[in-house]
Amino acid sequence: MEPREGDRFLRLLIERSADPAVLDATVRAARTRSDLVAALPEEETRRHTAALVEGVLAALEEGGPGPEVLAAAERLGSDRARQGVPVAAFLDGFQAGRAHLVRTLVADGRRLGVPDSQLLDGVGRIDEITTALVHRMVHAHRVAELETARTARESTLQTLRQLLHGEPVAVPAPLDARAAYHCVVSDVSDPAVAARLEARLTSVGPGLCGLVDGRLAALVARLPDPPPAGPLLVAAPPARPGDVAPLYALGRRALRAGAAAGLTGLRDLADLALATVTDAEPELGGLLAAALLRGLDPGDPFHRELAETVLAYLDHGGRIEPTAAALHVHGNTVKYRVRRLQELTGRPLPAPADGAAVARTAHLWWALRHWLAAAR
Structure with missing residues (x-):
């Protein structure tokens, strides 16, 4: 989009909206103002915020919001209703993000010498556009709320929420209070994606x-x-509906650890046990990294490469060839990097014959994961 000649406010908005730091700050403002919006995955808020900012830009260029911009506002209102976010909390987050963006534009505009008349005119145009978007969002939110409230599904889903939160409630059909079920958790918040996964599960x-x-x-x-590919899902062992609340909470913790490790697809909760425990104790991870990896420099790309190689080496049971295949390097390269890391840290890798080899290996694995995460 090219701004009209002399429209410095629009040019400023285009430049600032393309800055990831400005988008990040706008998202934080929305999440800080509304606890219920903050409870949603951050990427969900980021996706909608970016779409609305793009819509405002298009509306400024075209003299008003077009059908696509209004449809995006309606989708946001509908999604928030189906996610259980009340309209007041949803609008609090929206208005906080809008106010932050406007304050940023005005401050930057004054610093760059944009005339106050242009700034005032630009803010006025933004207010006109966002007012139209709010009307569409509120209408769509209320329609979705009414549709949801009229269905038996909402009552059933409310029962699911109560079961997962450990509240005493009668177990609804099609579940059987005496049978055992896997509790599956995810970070999927898009209703369309959720519907596809629900059908698969x-x-x-x-x-x-x-x-x-x-x-x-x-x-x-x-x-x-086979398990569904795509977004990360964590599945707990089977348990009766009245006993799933602790597994739901544990699954949410495992989900965060698995997401931090870049995992996707359906994963057993038990397989994420070590990652979940270590992710919950970052201070201990820092102490281990400081003690075991003292010779490594986080700012040195070669040192990060060494750490990544040794972590892969541990993940593959200390076997050279599978590690080399996973990293797409020669086996001798793996041997050299393992040896070099030992030289830099002054610590040999745990030996199989060592009576404490399992604990030492886990400590090194934990230290490497923490060090690499901090080095990125």
């Missing part, structure tokens, strides 16, 4: 799915085979 047996705390969660009798 319930395709092999009875189950109950829905957006709980803004994210797709489920209780299913069986897990699909």
